[in-house]
Amino acid sequence: MTSAAAGRGGAMVVAGEAGIGKSALIDAVVAELDGFEVLRAAGTEFEQDLPYATLHQLCAPVLDHRTGLPVVQRRALEAVFGLGAQTSPDPLTFGLAVLGLLHEVARKRPVCCVVDDAQWVDDASRRALVFVARRVAAERIAVVFAARDVGSVSGLAGLPRLPLAGLGDEDARALLGAATQAGLDAEVVDRILAEARGNPLALLEFAHRTEPFGVPGPRRCRASVVDTLEEQFVHRYERLPDATRLLVVLAAAEPVGDLGLLRRAAELLGLDAAGFTLAENAGLLVLGPWLRFRHPLVRSAVYASATPGMRRRVHSALAEATDPETDLDRRAWHRAHAAVDADESVAAELERSADRARLRGGVAAAAAFMERAGQLTPAGDRQAGRLLVAAQLRLQAGAPDTARALVARAERRSMDEPERAGARLLRARIDYQLSHSPQATAALVDAIAESAPDQARDTYLEAFASFMYNDNKPGGLKDLGVRIRERTPRRESALPADLLLDALLDQTMLPVGQAVPAMRDAVAAYRTAPSASEPWPMNLLCQVVIDLRDDEAMDEITDRQVDVARSQGALALLPQALRYQAIARVAAGRFDEAAAALGEARAVDEAAGTAPLLGPELILTGFRGDLDRYRELRGSMGREGRPFETAGEHYARAVLNNGLGDYEAALDAALAAQRRHRAGSYAIWSVYPELVEAAVRAGRGEEAVAALEHLEALARAHPLPWIVAEWLQAKALLGRGADCDTLYRQAIGHFARTRVRVLHARARLTYGEWLRRENRRAEARDELRAAYDMLSRIGARAFAERAARELRATGEQPRRHGENPLGRLTAQERLIAGKVAAGATSKEVGVMLFLSPRTIDTHLRNVYRKLGISSRRQLREMSL
Structure with missing residues (x-):
């Protein structure tokens, strides 16, 4: 304090x-x-x-x-x-x-x-x-x-x-002595101390119980201190007059302690609210602006000991006394507890409360309201439907076992065919959530096709995302694609989401050259459709466009995904949108912007209490050449990461080790990704150029043949500058003689037409390395110097050092680049500094990062101190 x-x-x-x-x-x-x-x-x-x-x-x-x-x-x-x-x-x-x-x-x-x-x-x-x-x-x-x-x-x-632990023996004896007006027999004291086990409330209750009623201390056979205390409170409650006891039960059923409400309810029961004073004198209640129980155990003990009839009476009175204009949900809950038999009016009120709870984000509460509504619905048309809605809500709230039990109850009621189909679909969803097994997946796909064809596309996309991010079974993604394609013929529809599903199915099941047209169509549809504003399918689209190597579309779509997630408040989807944006920034050589996006994604994940997906951060670390940070992140993934993380880790490890010159390690990582891809699991297509480079440098060029074929098929199907550049560079790495020079120059020319600066710089590095080995030193220096300067400015330290080594081998010492003062800042300080430099206020930055403005200002003071500045204006003038 x-x-x-x-x-x-x-x-x-x-x-x-x-x-x-x-x-x-x-x-x-x-x-x-x-x-x-x-x-x-x-x-x-x-x-x-x-x-x-x-x-x-x-x-x-x-x-x-x-x-x-x-x-x-x-x-x-x-x-x-x-x-x-x-x-x-x-x-x-x-x-x-x-x-x-x-x-x-x-x-x-x-x-x-x-x-x-x-x-x-x-x-x-x-x-x-x-x-x-x-x-x-x-x-x-x-x-x-x-x-x-x-x-x-x-x-x-x-x-x-x-x-807090129990009192020691000396303190317990002192408290017991202070609580009793007359001395107790030593044996009684010892028995009380043994039974209370240092619990202060138990000591006080036992002391009071011993004196007025002459009971020689509590019995040794108590199950627990809590049970004993509840018995004591019930004993005290049972000695009150009947009217006062009903008042205490009334208070136990009203959790807020609103005395005005309690007085109105007491009047409806024909009780005098002055009786609350008797309960206070008995040590059960504390009266003030609000009524409180002396201890929460008093409330639970009293409520549990009341007869069902008493509980129904007090809930009925509380429901009638509650203002329906201001507290509809508590009124409905009290009415539900007062009901004995089926009552459609109460069930309908509970259903409306469930709707309100859903609007406020209380899925668990909505499920509880809906479950009780189902119980109180008269046998007939609506009972099964309400129980199925309750089951769906329980599933959303993370209680699949409860959801399954509710489905079983619904199936024992009268159901029409749509409800039976809905029950089958819900069972399939529950089984899928519990196991993600191939059998559960197949059952879900079948249930969707049979029961809810209008929901099929969105559910298939959802299943695709789930498998891509969560399923580690080799070939699981391909198996899912085959099952969906059997149920979903290719459509003529031009709706972006339909085209996206076709693209994902083709990418999963077909050779790369045959998959590209559907992927290209999906990207084009989302870029041109003004209504393409649903945030979550665009996460899948981001992966498609990254694999297509369309740098312009990649920047546009990943930026739009972040904007849509922000504008719609889709904070559950914002972290992954930011991570895709970070991947695009890495390719563009804008590492600081990538780090800022990843930092914001982590902030949202931490606020939500969700585990971050580390793949994109590993990719940034690989391009930066930061081996220590890579090992730290890889260690936090555990032995087997999620598939999306594993794909990112393979790619990142290949890039990192190509930069460090450990080509065997780079090749191992790239081949692992290739094996996953061949087995029908997800792999990042950008790993194939890394495989070619690693195989050639490791003297195992034969390992690169399949990767070269992949790149050629992609380039011929979709001849964008980035794709063609990678293919030409791979051919140059594997080639011999004068043709290599032409291939390298063509690759560099194509990279120069793109936004992917880091790959452009690496192409100049590999060309410079080839020139040096061809004894064309002067030309090699020009390429290596340009590569070193570009890679140093970008922050690709391992590749820059590789260029520096090659440059020194030509007889030229690389020019040192000055220290970036921003390197003194922590990741969070740098993130905050960047947003403030862009013009955001402390309150706006706090909203983005889920921190208070005061916390943002504290970080800013640290930024100013480390950078030797004193104002936001100076911060804006720095290159952030």
Whole structure:
């Protein structure tokens, strides 16, 4: 808290079993705070399935500060809190909006956020709170979670942790003595200490239980401290008058503690709300602006001990007392808990709540609403349909086993033929998600063709992407293509997505020369179609255009993919779009821009908690010739990376070792890629020129024959300058005599017509090397000098050093290039500096990188210090 007040915020998880003193410790610290804005919330079992329920508690008092946020963030907050249009904010945008809201509050005073019972916080709130907790290092914000089992709460395990253990024997005896007005028998004390095991709440409860009722301490056969405490609370609850007991159950069923709502519900039940005071005197409740239970165990123990009839009565009263204009979803949830038999009106209300939850991004909550709606639907037309929707939502929420059980329940209901077909398709999707096996893939393709032909194209593209990125079975991608082609004849349609599917099928199944026409048509269709704005299929298109070596289209399409992902807020797709853009920048020799794109992709991945795809970063590292960084990245991939990573790693390793002069290692990598390609798995086509160079330099030219045939077929089918240049260069490397000179010159001429500067520079290097071996030293110097200068400026250090060695062998010392001051910056500092130099404000950079403006300013101060400058104007004047 002291650090947060000084602008060095942080987060902590106070962890320990129920009753160990987590809340008491936090309360004691909060009571000592001076000048803090304290925001509190607690997770509850009842609201685990209600999206953003915990954040409603936490942020409601400070929502007025949203006016200072960027429009996108303000709208995200307003959508979630029911203050604006019902839209579905991206989870990352919403997390940044919560961070921005707290940042605005912290401009006036430090902020302390306390989240109790984090194990019961709903998923949507938890994701946003963990997002915030990881980004407050430069803020006047402290975030404190209290949780029983940290390991079971996603996201909390990586935060600093303060574990609370039981009291030692001496302290436990002191607490027990202070809690009892009269001395206890020594044997009773020993039994209490043994049973409580240092748990402070247990000690206090046992002390109180012993005195008024004359019970000689708790029995030894208790299953756990929690069970014992719950028994104690239930015993105290059962001694209350019947009316008061019903009031306590009412409070247990209302998780927020809204006294106004509780009083209205009590009146509907014919109860006097003054009875809450009796429950407070019994040590069960704490009354204040909001009603709180003395401990969360009290709530759970009371609710569990109530009869089903009592629970239905209180939920019915709470539903009637809840304002339908402001809290429709809680009202629907209470009505669902009050229902005994099927009730179409309640089921329909739950279905509407599910729709709202989906709009707010709460898929798990939507599934819970829809599942209960299915249970309450009268037997007949709609029951199976609602259960199938619930199953689909459970699958989307990452619960395939639950989804499968719901499909089975739906299949036992009355279903029409479209519903039966939908159930078969859903089963196939579930099986595919669980195994990705060839059998599951075949079943999914068949189910799509039979059940949902209108959805087939998009689902096939989705399956293609999944296999390309995730399936390591040799030939799995080709097997998938064969299965899809059997079900999907080539179409005459000119729709870009149809042409893309044809391109992917041909690229997977046909020889390269036969695959190129469909690939070319797909690229042309996306470049000319004004409606080609769906972001996710363009990820697949990016790979097609990169393999086609159409440098102009590659820049256009990869840039458009990033722009579309940004403009549509498709943040789940933005990282891969940025990675394809980085590959295009690498080919253009714009390594710093590639690094910036990869840095931003990593920032989005870290914000989302997803594992980054390392292939493109490996490719950049290979071209830079950074062996240490390559080894670091390769080590983080694990023994067997995902297919897309493996393809990138093969290509990167071939490039890296060709630069370092380890041609055997380069050839091994390129041949591994070739074997994958022949087996029907994905490989980056650009690996074939690397294979030719490595084979020739290693004295194993016979290994390059198939690669040369691939390049020739590609060049004849699609004679673009880049493709033709690679083919001519490969022929020159494998050739002999005077023809080689002509081939090298033609290759360099074709490269000069492209944007691929790094390959142009490498072509001049290989030509210079050939000239030196032909004893044409003067001509060799010209080519090697040009190659060295180009490669040095680009940052291809290993290839530049190779050119320098060759240049020295001609008798010329290469000119040294000065140190780039930007090399002093960390990767994140360089990324931020580049965006600020381009004119972005701290707030805009924060939105892009999911950091607060204050954090951006902290990084900028470090940039200024390292570069010896003091203003944004000076930063813009530097070559970034």
